[in-house]
Amino acid sequence: GAVVSQHPSWxxxxxxxxxxxxxxxxxxxxxxxFWYRQFPKQSLMLMATxxxxxxxxxxxxxxxxxxxxxxxxxxxxxxxVTSAHPEDSSFYICSASNIDLEAFFGQGTRLxxx
Amino acid sequence: RKxxxxxxxxxxVPEGATVAFNCTYSNSASQSFFWYRxxxxxxxxxxxxxxxxxxxxxxxTAQLNRASQYISLLIRDSKLxxxxxxxxxxxxxxTALIFGKGTTLSVSS
Numbered sequence: 001g002a003v004v005s006q007h008p009s010w011x012x013x014x015x016x017x018x019x020x021x022x023x024x025x026x027x028x029x030x031x032x033x034f035w036y037r038q039f040p041k042q043s044l045m046l047m048a049t050x051x052x053x054x055x056x057x058x059x060x061x062x063x064x065x066x067x068x069x070x071x072x073x074x075x076x077x078x079x080x081v082t083s084a085h086p087e088d089s090s091f092y093i094c095s096a097s098n099i100d101l102e103a104f105f106g107q108g109t110r111l112x113x114x
Numbered sequence: 115r116k117x118x119x120x121x122x123x124x125x126x127v128p129e130g131a132t133v134a135f136n137c138t139y140s141n142s143a144s145q146s147f148f149w150y151r152x153x154x155x156x157x158x159x160x161x162x163x164x165x166x167x168x169x170x171x172x173x174x175t176a177q178l179n180r181a182s183q184y185i186s187l188l189i190r191d192s193k194l195x196x197x198x199x200x201x202x203x204x205x206x207x208x209t210a211l212i213f214g215k216g217t218t219l220s221v222s223s
Contacts, residue, residue, distance in 0.1 A: 034210055043201065043215040044158065093157055097209040101146070105157040 003027055004096050006106025013084055013113055021079045021109045023094030029074035030096035034103075035067075038091040050077040050094075084113040115140050120202050120214035127221055131192045135217045137185040137202030146205040147178055149187045151198045152216065158201055161187075192221045 003026040013019050023033055031052045036044040048069055049057040056069035068080040077096075081088055093108040120137045127133050139147075147164035162169065164176040164185055175188040185202055202214035 032209060036213075044213040046210060046212060049210055091155070095211065101209050103160075103209065103211055105159075108157045110155070 004094065004104045004106045006094055006109055008109055009107055010110040011112070013111070015085055015113055016083055018080055018082045019084055019111060021081075021092055021094075021111075023077045023079070023096070023106050025075045025096045025098075025104070028096075028098045030077075030098070031074060033071060033077040033094055033096045035069065035077075035079050036093045036095070038093065038108075044093065047079075050079075052077075081111065084111070086113045089113045117141060117206070117212045118202055118204050118214035121217050122215070123217040123219070125217065125219045127192055127219070129192055129194060129221055129223050131221075132188065132190045133192060133219060134189075135187045135200055135202070135219075137187075137214055139183050139185065139202075139204045139212075141204065141206060142180075142183060144204045144206070147176075147185050148203040148211070149174075149176060149185075150201040150203050150213070152201055153198050158203075158213075161200070189219075192219075194221050194223060197221045 005024045007022045033050040035047045037047050038044045047062045050069045050071040052071045058064045071077040089112050094106045095103045097103050118139050149161040150158040151161045152158040162171050164178045166178050168177045173190045177186045197220050199216040199218045201216045203211050
């Protein structure tokens with residue numbers, strides 16, 4: 001099956017710093033990628049839809065200035081958590097769909113803000 | 115109302131048991147339905163798609179009732195390796211997938 005690679009798999013950062021997470025579709029082109037967040041014992045919550053070449057569409061309650069999304073190419077979307085705080089500590093995961101609308105997930109990034 | 119709602123669980127069953135999970139969705143325009151499995155601290159993995167006619171994959175049977183906006187998953191002859199969180203997933207417009215909260219299954223020997 002198709003492969004989506006997410007990097008880094010885990011990161012620890014200091015409060016106030018920014019963290020960039022990359023999501024790459026390795027063997028297919030993805031015009032749309034999705035970013036999710038999962039807090040402990042909770043479900044995956046859709047944060048935003050990343051559209052290649054245009055602005056991302058954010059879910060209600062997700063701050064677009066805090067979670068910057070860039071989808072500059074058909075194989076790469078990035079999520080930058082700006083001025084991270086401990087409450088941003090979570091599991092962030094991306095997904096991309098191929099031409100058959102089948103979704104593939106990255107391995108996820110576990111962010112810990114200290 | 116949440117877009118996707120599931121039985122909260124947890125379900126604790128012995129090996130060999132049959133267990134059923136239920137799910138409802140609110141968007142009547144949804145066209146694609148799935149069950150995903152998520153192991154602790156890992157990304158979700160597709161277990162099976164759900165079709166209107168119902169479909170079976172080995173010990174797993176999925177059913178969809180569009181009129182009631184209801185999805186189910188039946189697991190027969192539970193194995194220890196079935197222990198995981200099962201996520202009911204429905205598409206919104208386009209390919210955005212909306213996840214239910216998940217139902218935790220624990221199979222014991």
